[in-house]
Amino acid sequence: MSTRFFGAPVKRNEDRKLLTGQALFIDDVELPDMLHVAFLRSQVAHARLKQIDVSRARQRPGVVAVYVAEDYGDYWQPGPLLVQPPPIPGSTFNPRTQVPLARDKVRYVGEPLAVVVAESRYLAEDALDDIDVELETLPAVVDIEQALTSSSVPVHDDLGSNVAAHVHQVKGDYRKAAANAQIILKRRFRYEHGISSPIETRGVVAHWNARGQQMTIWDTTQAPVFIRNGLAAMLGLGERQVRVIAPFVGGGFGPKIMMFYPEEVGLPWISMRLNRPVKWIEDRLEHFVATTHERGQIHDAEIALAADGRILGVKDVFLHDTGAYNTYGLTVPINSQCTLLGPYVIPAYDSTFTAVFTNLPIVTPYRGAGRQHGVFVIERLLDLAARELGIDRAEIRRRNLIPPDAFPYNNQIIFQDFAPLSYDSGNYEPVLAKALDAIGYQRFLKEEQPKFREEGRCVGIGVACYVEGTGIGPYEGAKVQVQANGKVNVATGIGTQGQGHFTSFAQIVADQLGVDPSDVDIVTGDTDQFYWGAGTFASRGAVVAGNAVSEASAAVRRKALKLAADAFECAEEDLVLADGKVSIAGIPGKFIRLGELAQRANPMRGAVRPGTEPGLESTQYFGPPSGATANGVHAAIVEIDPLTLELKVLKYVVVHDCGTVINPMILEGQIHGGVAQGIGNAFFEKLAFDDQGQLLNASLADYLLPTALDVPRMELDHTVTPSPLNPLGIKGAGEAGAIPVGAVFAQAIEDALQLTSRKVELLEIPLSPSRLFELTRQEDA
Amino acid sequence: MQPDHHEIELTVNGTRYRRTVESRLLLSDFLRHELGLAGTHVGCEHGVCGACTILLDGDPVRSCLMLAVQANGHALATVEGLAPASGELHPVQQAMHAHHGLQCGYCTPGILMTMTAYLNEHPSPSEDEVREALSGNLCRCTGYQNIVDAMMDAAARMREEAP
Ligand code: FES
Ligand code: FES
Numbered sequence: 001m002s003t004r005f006f007g008a009p010v011k012r013n014e015d016r017k018l019l020t021g022q023a024l025f026i027d028d029v030e031l032p033d034m035l036h037v038a039f040l041r042s043q044v045a046h047a048r049l050k051q052i053d054v055s056r057a058r059q060r061p062g063v064v065a066v067y068v069a070e071d072y073g074d075y076w077q078p079g080p081l082l083v084q085p086p087p088i089p090g091s092t093f094n095p096r097t098q099v100p101l102a103r104d105k106v107r108y109v110g111e112p113l114a115v116v117v118a119e120s121r122y123l124a125e126d127a128l129d130d131i132d133v134e135l136e137t138l139p140a141v142v143d144i145e146q147a148l149t150s151s152s153v154p155v156h157d158d159l160g161s162n163v164a165a166h167v168h169q170v171k172g173d174y175r176k177a178a179a180n181a182q183i184i185l186k187r188r189f190r191y192e193h194g195i196s197s198p199i200e201t202r203g204v205v206a207h208w209n210a211r212g213q214q215m216t217i218w219d220t221t222q223a224p225v226f227i228r229n230g231l232a233a234m235l236g237l238g239e240r241q242v243r244v245i246a247p248f249v250g251g252g253f254g255p256k257i258m259m260f261y262p263e264e265v266g267l268p269w270i271s272m273r274l275n276r277p278v279k280w281i282e283d284r285l286e287h288f289v290a291t292t293h294e295r296g297q298i299h300d301a302e303i304a305l306a307a308d309g310r311i312l313g314v315k316d317v318f319l320h321d322t323g324a325y326n327t328y329g330l331t332v333p334i335n336s337q338c339t340l341l342g343p344y345v346i347p348a349y350d351s352t353f354t355a356v357f358t359n360l361p362i363v364t365p366y367r368g369a370g371r372q373h374g375v376f377v378i379e380r381l382l383d384l385a386a387r388e389l390g391i392d393r394a395e396i397r398r399r400n401l402i403p404p405d406a407f408p409y410n411n412q413i414i415f416q417d418f419a420p421l422s423y424d425s426g427n428y429e430p431v432l433a434k435a436l437d438a439i440g441y442q443r444f445l446k447e448e449q450p451k452f453r454e455e456g457r458c459v460g461i462g463v464a465c466y467v468e469g470t471g472i473g474p475y476e477g478a479k480v481q482v483q484a485n486g487k488v489n490v491a492t493g494i495g496t497q498g499q500g501h502f503t504s505f506a507q508i509v510a511d512q513l514g515v516d517p518s519d520v521d522i523v524t525g526d527t528d529q530f531y532w533g534a535g536t537f538a539s540r541g542a543v544v545a546g547n548a549v550s551e552a553s554a555a556v557r558r559k560a561l562k563l564a565a566d567a568f569e570c571a572e573e574d575l576v577l578a579d580g581k582v583s584i585a586g587i588p589g590k591f592i593r594l595g596e597l598a599q600r601a602n603p604m605r606g607a608v609r610p611g612t613e614p615g616l617e618s619t620q621y622f623g624p625p626s627g628a629t630a631n632g633v634h635a636a637i638v639e640i641d642p643l644t645l646e647l648k649v650l651k652y653v654v655v656h657d658c659g660t661v662i663n664p665m666i667l668e669g670q671i672h673g674g675v676a677q678g679i680g681n682a683f684f685e686k687l688a689f690d691d692q693g694q695l696l697n698a699s700l701a702d703y704l705l706p707t708a709l710d711v712p713r714m715e716l717d718h719t720v721t722p723s724p725l726n727p728l729g730i731k732g733a734g735e736a737g738a739i740p741v742g743a744v745f746a747q748a749i750e751d752a753l754q755l756t757s758r759k760v761e762l763l764e765i766p767l768s769p770s771r772l773f774e775l776t777r778q779e780d781a
Numbered sequence: 782m783q784p785d786h787h788e789i790e791l792t793v794n795g796t797r798y799r800r801t802v803e804s805r806l807l808l809s810d811f812l813r814h815e816l817g818l819a820g821t822h823v824g825c826e827h828g829v830c831g832a833c834t835i836l837l838d839g840d841p842v843r844s845c846l847m848l849a850v851q852a853n854g855h856a857l858a859t860v861e862g863l864a865p866a867s868g869e870l871h872p873v874q875q876a877m878h879a880h881h882g883l884q885c886g887y888c889t890p891g892i893l894m895t896m897t898a899y900l901n902e903h904p905s906p907s908e909d910e911v912r913e914a915l916s917g918n919l920c921r922c923t924g925y926q927n928i929v930d931a932m933m934d935a936a937a938r939m940r941e942e943a944p
Contacts, residue, residue, distance in 0.1 A: 011878055018886030019874040021820015021860035025887065028819035122805065199824040199832055199921050200887040250822070250887025251921050284825040498885030498922050665881050672924030673884060700829035700919070708915040708925040737924075 005507040009665035010517050014502040023248040026203035027281045029218050034205075035064055037267060037280040038124035040114040040131050041290065042106040045142070045359035045693025046155070047135035049104055052114055057130035062123035065274060066131070067266075068114045069103040075269055076100055080230060082259045083329035085165065086418045092166040096156045098325040098362060100265040106135070107155055107324035108361050109693055110289025112262045117270055117278060140693035144298065144319045144356040155324055155357040164326045165355040169337060169413040172348030174304070177313030181304035185384050189301060190764040191373040191742065193294035194685035196366040196677075197705060198497070200250020201282035202291055206267040210275050215242045217268055220249050222257035224525045225493045225533040230260060231268055246525030252497035253677070254366040255292040258327065263290075288698035292328075293687060294366035295321045297336060297353075297373045303381040304348075309389050309396040313348030316340060316377065320370075322355045323362040330355065332363060332370035334416045335469075339739075340374030341411050341421070343428045343467050343631050344400040349413070359693045367677055368738045371468060376765060379464045379743035387756060393747070394436055394463055401428040401465075408724075417472035419626035425721050426631050426657065432465060434717055435633035435655040439463070444637060458642050459650065460752025463635040464743040470630050470658070470732025471543030471723070475623030477532050478545060480509060480552040482560070482616040486580050486595030488513060488520045490552075492545045493533020495525035499541055499734065500666035505549045507662055508728075512553035513560070513594065514578040532621070540627075540732055542662060547622040547726045555618035563597050563616070628723035628731040632656030634675070634740045638748045645769040645776070647683065647749070649712035656716075659723045659731035667733055668716050674737020676711045680704075682742040686766050742766075789853040793818060794862025802849045809833045811849035812859060820860040820890050824919070831918035834891040835859050841898045860890035863897065872938035873897050873931075882931035884922035892918045892928060900936050904943070908933060 017023040054066040069076055079097040102111050114131055118124035141147045141155050147162040155162055178184055205218040215237060221227050221244070228244040235242070249256065263280050271278045282290060299318040305311055320333040333353045341349060386396040402409050404427045411421040436442070444461050452459040478492045488509055496502070506520035523529045533545075557577060564582035565572045568590065576585050583591035598616040637651040654671055661667055684704040688696045697703045722729025742765040749755070750762050753776065760776055767775075783803075790799045793816060800815060807826075812818045812835070824832035826845045833845040836858040863871045870878065873893055883889045892915065899914040900906070906914070911932045915925065 012881065014886070015878045015883060016870075018883055018889055019860075019870060019877060019893070020864055021818070021890055023886060025819075025822070027813070027823070030814070030817070122803070197921060198885070198887070199830055199919060200822070200885070201824070249885065250824075251885040253921070284827065284830075498883075498887075500884070669881050669884055669923060669927060672926050673922045674924075676924035677921070699827055700825045701827065705919050705921065707917075707919065708912040708929065711924050711926070713926055714924065 005510045005517055007661055008507070008663070010503055010507050010663055012500055012503040013506055013518060025200060025248050025250055026205065026218055026220050029205045029279070031207055031277040034277040034279055035117050035119065035274065036121040036124050037270065037278055038116050038121060038128055039112040039263065040116070040128045041286065042102065042109055042111045042113055044106065044135060044137055045109045045140040046138040047106050048138065049102055049106060050134040050136055053132040054114055057116060057127040060123070060127045060130055062119045063116060063127045064119065065117040066114060066127065067270070069101040072100060072269065075234065076103070077234070079260050079327055081329060082327050083331050085330045086334065086414045086416065088167055088169060088414050090168060092163065093330065094159055094164055096325050096357070097327045098262065100262045108289070108359050109695065110286070110361055115266055115270070117274065140359040140691065142358060142360065142689055142691055142693050144321045144358060147356045147358055148354065155359055162357040163354060164322045164357045165330055167330065168352045170350050171412040172313065174313040174315050174348040174350035177348035178304045181312050182307040183385070183388055184302055184304045185381060185388060186302035187381070187384065187763055189299040189377050189380060190296060191376050192296040192686050192766060193366060193368065193372055193681055194687055195288065195291065195293045196253035196255050197287070198251025198253060201284060201287040202256065202261065202263070203281040204263050204267045205277065205279045206271040207277040208268070208271040208275060213241055215268055217242065217244045218247055219244055219264060220256055221246050222252045222495045222497065223259065223534065224495055224527050226259055227264065228527045234265065235268055235272065243528045246495035249495060249497040254369060255364055256497065258292050258362070258364050284700060285698055288695055288703065289361050292362045292364040293323065294332065295363055295687060297321070299377045301377045301381060303385060305385050305389065307389065309385065309391045309399050311344055311346050311400050314340070314346055314378065315350045318353045320353055320355045321358055321360065321363060323358060323360050325362050326355060327362060328364040331365055331416050335370035336374040338374070338413060338415050338421045338469065339371040339467065340378045342375060342378050343402055343426070343465050344378070345402050360689060367674065368735050371735065371739050372681065372742055375464065375466045375740050376743045379740065380746060380763060383747050394432065394441055397465055398429060398432055401432065402426065415469055415627065417627055422626060423467065423629040424723050424725050426629060427719065427721050428631055430719055431631060431655050431657055432633050434719065435463065435635045435653055438653040438655065438715055438717060439635035439637065439651060441635070458640045458752040459637060460748045460750065461635070461637050462744040462748030462751065463633065464740040464747065465633050466740040467629050467631040468736055468739060469627045471540045471624060471730070472627040473623050474534055475621050476534060476545035476548050477530065477619060477621040478548040478552045479530055479619040480549065480556050480617060482513070482556060482594050482598040484595050484599050486519065486593055488515055489523065490520060490549060491523040491530040492549065493530045494541050494545050499670065500663065501541060504542055504662040504666055505546065508546060508550050509553045512550070512557045515580050515594065519580065543628060543726060543730045543732050544622055544624060546662065546730055547728050548620055550728055551620035551622060552618045555620060556616060559616055559618065560594060560597050563600060564592050567592055567600070622726065624725045626725065628659060628725050630656065630658040630731040630733060630736055632736050634744045636744050636748050638745065638752055640749060640752045642753065645772040652712050652714045654714060654716050654737065655718060656736050657719045657721050658733040658736065660720060660729035662730065670733050671716055671737040672714055674735060675714055675741060676706050678738040678741025679711055680706045681738070681766060682745040683766055683768055787850050789850055791852050791855050791857060793857045794859060804848065804850055806849045807845055808847040808849045808852050809844040812844060818859050818861050822887055822890055824887065829919070831895060832888050832891040834894045834918070836894055836898055839898065841895045860893055863893055871897065872942060873900065873935040876931040876935035876938060880927045880931035880934060882923065882928040888918060888920040892920065896932055896935070900932065900939055904936060904940050906936060
């Protein structure tokens with residue numbers, strides 16, 4: 001096999017459609033006779049639902065139907081628990097999952113109460129105003145600390161408290177570590193992560209074909225196979241009767257894999273009931289409350305260190321806001337708990353968290369998925385320790401890195417994929433060294449910063465390390481098929497939201513089969529094209545599906561060589577597979593095209609020999625035993641205007657190791673986008689709720705996403721430590737860019753403003769200019 | 782005709798259309814759902830994201846902030862009309878492909894329309910000027926760097942092509 005394309009910055013196959021306005025996104029699905037749906041959403045966060053009167057709405061011209069929870073009958077069921085909690089002894093987990101329409105109680109602003117179906121979306125929205133709702137308002141549970149006090153009302157009455165989960169994980173003996181420590185530092189950290197806010201919101205189109213007894217659902221989901229299986233069961237249909245298509249999806253970043261959103265449950269049922277296609281497209285204002293968030297945690301963390309800066313142990317107790325329902329299990333807080341350990345040797349770790357129900361929208365993973373929170377805590381603790389012990393910030397990190405001969409490195413606690421948190425491979429010190437070199441760390445501190453300070457400019461530097469568990473199971477599959485026209489078709493079960501799968505998978509196939517990547521058509525996210533799979537999440541698409549694609553194309557390659565060897569009556573070793581044909585080495589005129597082999601593999605006459613199958617195709621599955629661990633270092637030099645506290649990034653460096661790289665251009669794009677989201681997270685993106693659980697900044701004019709003026713040019717570099725857990729040696733990279741940005745900026749801002757001398761510590765994210773003003777003014781006063 | 786409906790006539794990408802529309806119909810909805818020109822995307826419906834940007838008599842406007850009736854008598858251009866008929870891509874499209882300036886591609890049509898209009902008027906922008914021109918279009922995927930590089934390259938390609 002040649003590697004002409006694997007590892008090369010091949011331009012994307014999918015671009016042309018997207019650049020010319022021809023790609024099919026959810027709202028582009030138009031069907032004859034289609035009806036449109038609008039949801040009536042709760043305006044209050046916590047209330048008993050006394051009565052809903054929809055009679056006026058039903059009479060409005062153009063309205064076809066209006067449904068409330070009772071109308072769903074037996075179809076009304078709380079959603080499934082999407083992710084089971086890992087089996088951690090002694091944990092508590094109280095699953096409470098979201099409902100298709102609120103029935104007795106509403107638990108967050110935005111929870112759907114009723115659904116209107118009309119001839120147009122305009123008419124459906126008109127009719128929302130005709131619905132009369134009678135509510136008995138209850139106190140809203142918004143603050144996660146107050147939520148746990150005995151005076152707080154419960155979000156779920158039957159639970160009696162707001163504890164969604166309580167988990168304690170231990171490694172080593174923290175008490176002993178603390179007893180031997182030179183210093184122990186303890187702080188309280190608050191980390192807020194926001195809403196992923198893809199530029200395309202969510203949407204669902206459902207089309208029940210009564211004659212064919214077939215349900216087709218277009219859905220902006222990251223996990224079409226799960227959606228099909230779940231909905232088929234709920235609708236009383238066989239899985240073969242339901243086809244779920246995730247078309248081009250305009251960004252996901254996590255929240256497009258909730259299951260099931262109330263709209264996903266409602267629309268197929270409505271389509272069956274009315275026997276017409278129905279469409280719902282989320283508008284941006286809905287998106288802020290109807291699509292899941294990630295939000296915040298409060299950590300009380302302490303670190304015990306030896307005099308030379310070696311970490312002896314870490315203890316952490318944290319609260320996690322899970323929102324009104326905890327459908328996604330423990331994924332986010334477990335990620336925080338595990339990722340806190342970072343690339344460091346931490347012999348003793350004692351970590352406890354309590355996940356808390358609140359009257360706020362549901363929390364599920366958003367790019368980084370809780371990892372940011374953990375990384376922020378350990379990185380800030382190391383900064384404080386460096387200062388206390390008089391050690392350089394980069395040096396204290398270097399001293400604690402896991403050495404290269406310690407892999408696989410078992411951290412002993414349990415990760416989100418149920419496997420022990422074990423790092424498969426890594427070589428951390430060169431990554432740190434490269435990053436320090438690229439940012440010019442020593443030169444900055446010794447020469448540049450003193451000069452800036454003389455000029456009265458506030459310029460500082462930050463550097464932070466992280467690891468990222470990626471590419472977790474269970475499995476993905478792929479079917480690779482050579483067609484009679486010589487083109488290769490590949491189908492997988494994952495969805496794609498811009499990650500370039502149409503190209504990176506084509507590169508894998510192209511090398512195996514000796515074709516050009518542009519001759520490989522990839523189909524993702526159509527359950528009729530590929531039946532099995534899990535989805536695109538946890539930086540796993542390239543790792544898990546990529547390896548399945550590789551194995552399937554290797555099998556097709558073997559078949560092609562065997563067929564050609566039979567045709568030429570020669571040995572397979574004498575054959576060359578290149579340029580879309582199999583030829584005999586040294587005899588260029590003697591060849592057979594792949595398309596022709598595909599035809600021969602499906603003969604009109606004669607028998608297919610026992611033990612062989614027709615068709616030049618293969619379906620293979622790949623499931624890694626556990627996740628592959630990527631790692632990296634970000635470093636930044638920032639300047640702050642001391643008056644306005646506005647920040648300018650002068651230089652931003654990312655050095656990372658995500659194993660073998662399929663397409664460096666696509667990989668860099670993933671990192672760029674991640675850093676941009678990290679910058680939004682670090683500075684602007686805070687979901688601001690009042691004490692009634694109302695989101696105060698629910699528009700893009702108020703919740704600011706970074707623009708081209710906010711995101712700096714980034715300098716990227718990488719090292720390669722292949723993963724031993726998959727044949728291609730890949731580790732995931734989708735989230736790496738976003739994870740350590742908050743930690744880097746807090747450190748760089750402290751340095752720029754010399755906050756240490758003013759006894760101000762930045763222990764929270766986001767740090768908008770106004771928040772920085774508050775924090776620095778408090779101390780000055 | 783119902784009282785709230787109006788007859789409008791306009792051209793989009795050089796094709797003339799005559800339709801009867803309700804006065805409250807957004808221009809973005811009209812283009813996407815009445816004319817089937819779904820390449821213009823809608824990301825916010827409140828004028829912030831820029832995904833719905835089209836050209837109205839050559840100037841970029843947000844089609845979610847206009848009513849279809851307001852476009853009566855005007856000449857519109859959308860992403861579907863950007864590439865010349867030959868099948869070649871417009872230099873801005875070529876550069877976006879060459880520099881990996883798009884990931885999910887949802888923001889892309891708005892960016893293409895905003896920036897072609899900009900580059901037509903500013904053939905030799907600096908990087909800072911490109912960033913400024915781009916700052917009204919939100920992209921959640923790319924971090925903008927590759928788009929900026931694409932636009933600098935597109936400007937060069939367009940200068941070369943200009944007579
Ligand atoms: S959809 Fe028009 S600006 Fe966002
Ligand atoms: S490419 Fe996805 S929003 Fe810009």
